[in-house]
Every structure is written in structure tokens, then in C-alpha cells.
């Protein structure tokens with residue numbers, strides 16, 4: 101078959117389509133977003149009627165996929181690493197129910213936090229849930245492993261986790277496809293109590309999961325994704341997980357590593373292979389992108405065996421993503437110097453676009469808050485979080501999606517008044533609605549600024565679940581009509597918008613100010629499409 | 642053949658288009674390729690870069706090791722300096738637009754930036770905005786810069802032209818021609834200097 105030039109994310113998407121999925125369920129999040137977008141744009145996926153609409157959040161996505169698995173069909177769930185926190189409840193429990201139709205969860209980690217709040221390592225979640233984890237080292241493996249993940253899931257009746265990191269997700273290379281597998285037809289589980297996690301059944305199911313552990317480990321010996329590559333120089337044995345393997349090869353001419361290497365792509369790592377390597381070398385070096393999970397296991401709590409080098413020991417920095425130079429240094433190799441960075445270089449942080457509605461909202465809010473002391477705006481995650489930086493410097497928190505409203509309730513309970521919660525429309529439907537219900541039920545004296553730019557801006561403008569529904573949701577939760585204020589954040593409305601903020605800040609109950617103006621990026625895209633269509637019509641006429 | 646290229650600029654300036662043209666051309670010549678990009682709207686207005694690796698042999702890492710880039714192609718002068726640490730000291734070339742994208746408070750004087758670039762052993766600096774404007778649209782400035790780097794790429798000029806035709810096909814003949822002219826203008830400018 102012909103080679104395709106694909107991002108790691110796209111290779112996963114193509115792998116899932118070819119594996120015969122009937123749906124992808126996802127909430128956007130860098131660096132995972134392109135997987136679902138690829139399936140949404142794929143003609144092949146459309147022909148196969150693969151469902152690919154965005155879910156409201158990662159938890160609803162995960163649960164929907166469990167439902168599809170229950171009904172016997174294959175589906176993929178995609179999210180960024182912190183999304184797995186949101187989906188953790190169904191994720192962990194799906195390991196106990198087990199899978200019927202193939203169930204594969206993709207979590208994309210972001211070491212070095214290129215666009216994230218932390219650099220948590222999803223492999224931990226795999227271990228926590230006691231399920232197999234696959235970690236590709238390149239785009240071809242991303243494709244192959246996605247195919248294999250579905251086989252594994254159905255062979256052992258278990259959900260399978262695939263873990264990638266930013267560099268693979270967002271790097272392109274040639275990928276060769278394999279023959280398509282069929283989609284499943286609907287078939288309910290043979291045991292209709294399999295998914296009923298009442299204690300008595302859950303105990304039985306959990307024991308089943310425990311007995312599968314050995315099978316999972318043995319599979320890692322046969323799948324071909326864990327390989328022990330011999331090397332002459334036995335002074336060092338290297339364990340290279342996922343993409344770290346590429347960085348290792350990069351350091352040696354023609355990729356010829358003199359040391360024995362255990363290339364890891366599937367967890368749990370078979371103890372047999374580790375033992376074989378460990379016994380044949382003087383010292384070990386563990387190269388893993390993310391947390392030193394395997395290094396910690398290998399060295400043990402008391403660290404009394406052979407020297408194990410890595411992030412804990414200090415040969416590799418404790419945080420941040422790997423690269424060829426970090427690996428080279430750990431191997432004691434000389435690093436080629438480039439030119440010295442000139443002192444006139446300046447940082448250029450991302451910023452709100454010229455003409456962004458958020459700028460006008462926060463300018464009005466800033467002015468209304470002038471009479472009060474600072475530190476009163478608890479915010480959320482989205483483009484509007486950039487208002488933390490100069491020149492606006494409007495907000496004082498960004499913790500996790502949905503935390504603005506709930507943190508404002510807590511701060512108000514502690515006596516902070518007035519207090520503002522700033523949240524975007526997509527974040528609101530992701531996990532802000534329940535918080536607002538709390539606020540209404542507690543009659544909390546908070547002012548919510550709901551930045552409705554009618555899209556999921558931060559991740560590139562995906563459809564927002566909130567579109568056209570925000571006002572009704574707010575009203576339906578019980579916010580009083582006269583304290584639901586809709587404003588248009590434009591420079592020319594500045595004075596009247598400041599007034600709206602001033603009035604609501606002084607109200608000792610829940611008020612919601614909906615600042616509504618479309619994201620200028622999605623607006624520009626729509627206009628461009630319109631112009632294209634017009635041109636097409638003209639040429640047709 | 643082996644070329645490691647860093648492509649840099651400010652989010653929204655069209656560096657992905659440059660990568661796509663080079664990538665498409667390289668693929669048509671049967672080369673191996675790896676290309677690490679920066680994605681996400683969060684990068685808008687911030688610094689963005691792409692690592693592009695071409696080779697007739699297998700490529701291991703998606704990232705270029707420090708001091709080993711053969712070319713930096715930049716659509717913004719300050720951004721070109723952000724990656725000189727990656728540039729090969731003996732044979733590395735820096736090819737950049739001279740037109741500043743000034744969206745930060747402490748943007749240094751352009752003369753200082755250019756002077757720092759001109760201290761490097763191998764560079765091409767081009768007023769890409771003016772060249773593109775003379776051809777009809779400033780939007781083609783990124784392709785002008787690509788043209789200026791084209792003599793250094795070890796890729797046939799025809800393959801680059803063909804890639805532009807493929808990539809801009811949807812946008813109509815006018816846009817294709819504009820970009821082909823932009824590529825040629827950049828190349829002519831550089832050939833007088835490389």
C-alpha cells in the first residue's frame with residue numbers, strides 16, 4: 101500500500117479507522133485534538149458511518165465508549181492527559197467491567213507543558229487501572245499499535261490504553277497502512293451482569309481482572325513491541341520506552357548502539373526481558389518520557405541492587421521532555437555546540453489575537469474592579485487565560501477546567517466579596533454547569549463572567565457543546581432573570597459594559613454576565629468559506 | 642543526502658505552509674522525512690518552530706540535535722535568532738525575512754537584530770514583504786523566504802514548484818501563480834548571494 105505522510109495523531113486515527121471502529125468519542129485537548137479531527141474529515145470514516153462528534157467532556161466521552169463496548173462495537177476515546185483525570189472514574193471502572201466490543205483509550209501526554217497545566221504521566225493510570233498500555237516510538241508504530249490495541253482489547257476482554265507524548269503526536273512521517281478490519285455488528289455481552297458493578301459482582305469481576313495480569317505480561321513477550329536488542333558493550337544496559345528509543349539511536353552513527361537495549365512499547369514490561377538484561381550488564385540506564393515510573397520500579401525502594409541511572413538518579417533531568425542531547429549527555433557523549441544565543445533575543449509568549457472579544461470583556465471588568473483591592477478573579481482554562489499576562493493582568497487562577505465558579509464559591513464562603521469567576525462557553529458545558537448549580541443552591545455572592553465566543557478557541561476552534569444553549573442553561577439552573585446580563589464585548593460598548601459589571605459586582609447573589617461575540621478566528625474562517633462558495637457558484641453559473 | 646532544517650516564525654505567519662511545501666517536494670523525490678510541528682491556537686502570536694528532517698536514509702529522532710541544523714528558515718528576523726543554538730557552526734545557513742513582527746513591548750531595534758544575524762558566517766536576509774507586495778500580495782512573503790532558501794535545500798526546483806501547485810490547488814490559478822512567482826523571486830535574490 102501507498103505511504104501516507106501522517107502526524108502521529110493522524111496515524112492513530114487512520115489505525116483506528118482501519119481497525120474497524122464504529123465511533124470516536126473525544127473532547128479536544130492539545131496534543132490529542134488532531135486524532136478526532138482527522139476522523140471527522142475522513143471520507144473513508146464517513147462511508148463507514150463512524151460517529152465522530154465531540155463530546156461535552158472526557159467523562160461523557162469515556163462512558164459513551166463503554167456503552168458502545170457493551171453493545172459489542174469497537175470505539176476509540178481520545179483526550180489529553182489531564183482529560184484522563186476527568187474520565188478517571190469510568191476509566192478505572194471499565195477495567196473492572198472489562199470490554200465486550202474493543203475499547204481503546206488514547207491519552208496524549210504533554211511533558212515540558214507546551215500547552216498544559218502539568219506533565220502527569222498517563223502510564224500511571226494504566227497501572228492504576230491494571231490494564232495493558234501501548235506506547236509507540238514512531239508514526240508507523242502509532243498506526244500498528246492502534247490496530248493491535250483493538251485486537252488485544254477483544255482478545256482479553258479489557259480496555260487498552262495508548263499513551264503518546266507531544267513530539268510524536270505532532271510530528272509527521274511516512275506510514276504504511278495494512279488491510280482494513282471489519283466493523284463489528286451489535287452483540288450484547290454473553291453475561292448480562294458483566295457491567296453491573298454491584299459489590300458482589302464487582303468482586304468477581306475484579307478477581308477476573310487480577311487473573312488477567314499474567315496474560316497481559318506474557319502478551320508483551322509475544323506482540324513484538326518489547327524487544328531485547330543485543331549489544332557488545334556490557335558495561336551498560338539501556339531500557340528505552342516509547343519515543344526515547346529514537347533519541348537513543350540518534351546518538352549513534354547509523355543507529356548502531358554498542359550497548360544491549362530493551363526497547364519498550366507495551367506494559368506491563370515482561371519481567372523476563374528485564375531480568376535477562378539486568379543480569380548481563382554492569383549498570384542500567386532508563387530512558388522514559390515523563391515520570392520515572394519504570395526507573396523507580398527497577399531500583400526498588402532501598403536501591404540496593406546494581407546502579408540504575410535515570411531521572412531519579414540524576415543523569416536525566418527530573419522534569420521536562422527528552423531530546424537527543426539529553427540522552428547523549430546521559431551517555432557521556434560530547435554535544436555539538438551551535439552558535440551562542442545573542443543577548444538581544446526576547447521572549448514572545450502567546451497572546452490574545454488582535455480584535456479578540458476576550459480583550460474587550462476583561463478591559464471592562466478591569467475598570468469595574470478598580471475601586472476594589474486586587475486578587476478577585478478566579479478563572480478557568482481557555483484563550484481567556486492569556487488575560488493573566490500583561491497588558492491585561494486580569495485573572496488570579498487557572499487550575500482545572502470548571503474550577504472558576506467553584507473556587508469563587510469557596511472564596512466567597514471565606515469572605516471575599518466581590519468575587520468574579522471567569523469561564524468560557526466550552527469550559528462551561530465541560531464542567532462549569534454543576535458548579536453554577538452549587539452557586540445557585542448556596543445563593544453564593546459571586547459574579548460569573550461567561551465568555552461566550554461560540555467556539556472552543558484554545559484548541560483551534562472546534563464546535564462548542566454550549567452553542568446556542570448558554571442562556572437557557574443558565575436560566576434553567578435557577579439564576580434569576582434580572583441577574584443574567586448579556587453584553588457584546590466591543591470597544592464601542594466599553595462604557596455600558598463597565599456599568600453592567602459594576603452593578604452585578606455589588607449584587608449579593610449569583611449573577612451571570614454573558615459576554616457574547618464570536619471568536620475572530622472562526623469568524624474569519626467562516627467568511628473565507630463563504631467567499632469560496634460564492635466563487636464556486638459564480639464559475640458554475 | 643541529509644538536511645536538517647528549522648523553520649521559525651510567529652504563530653499565524655504561515656510556517657506550516659513552508660514545511661508542507663518542502664515535505665511534499667521531498668516525498669515526491671522519494672526521501673525519508675520527519676517533521677515536528679507546533680500545533681494549537683494557544684501559539685497564536687507566540688513563537689513557533691518546526692523541525693524538518695530530510696534524508697535518503699532512515700531518520701531516528703523527530704527533533705534535530707543541537708548544533709546540527711543545516712538551515713534555519715525564518716519568516717521573522719528576531720525569531721531566526723531564537724534557534725541559532727541549533728545551527729551547525731561550520732556549514733549552517735540562516736535564511737530570514739528582514740521584516741519584524743512587533744507584538745511585544747521590548748522588541749529590540751531591527752538594526753541590532755540584523756547586525757547579530759550578519760555576524761554569522763552564512764546568511765541570506767531578504768525584504769520578503771516588499772518582494773511579495775511587488776508581486777501582488779504580501780501574503781506570499783513566506784514563499785519568498787522559502788524561495789530564498791531553495792538553493793540550499795538539495796531538492797529539485799521543479800519538485801518545489803510542483804508542490805506549490807498541489808498545495809494551493811484549491812485556492813485557484815491566481816494564487817498558484819502568485820506563489821510560483823514568489824518562489825522564483827526569492828530564489829533569484831538568494832542565488833546572487835549564495
Ligand SMILES: Cc1ncc(C[n+]2csc(CCOP(=O)(O)OP(=O)(O)O)c2C)c(N)n1
Pocket residue numbers: 127128129130158180182183184186481482483484501523524525526527528551553555556557558559564
Ligand atoms: C480536562 C481538560 N480537557 C481539555 C483541556 C484542553 N483545553 C484547554 S482550554 C479548552 C477549551 C476552551 O474553550 P472555551 O472555554 O470555550 O474558551 P476559549 O478558548 O474559546 O476562549 C480546552 C479544550 C484541558 N486543559 N483540560
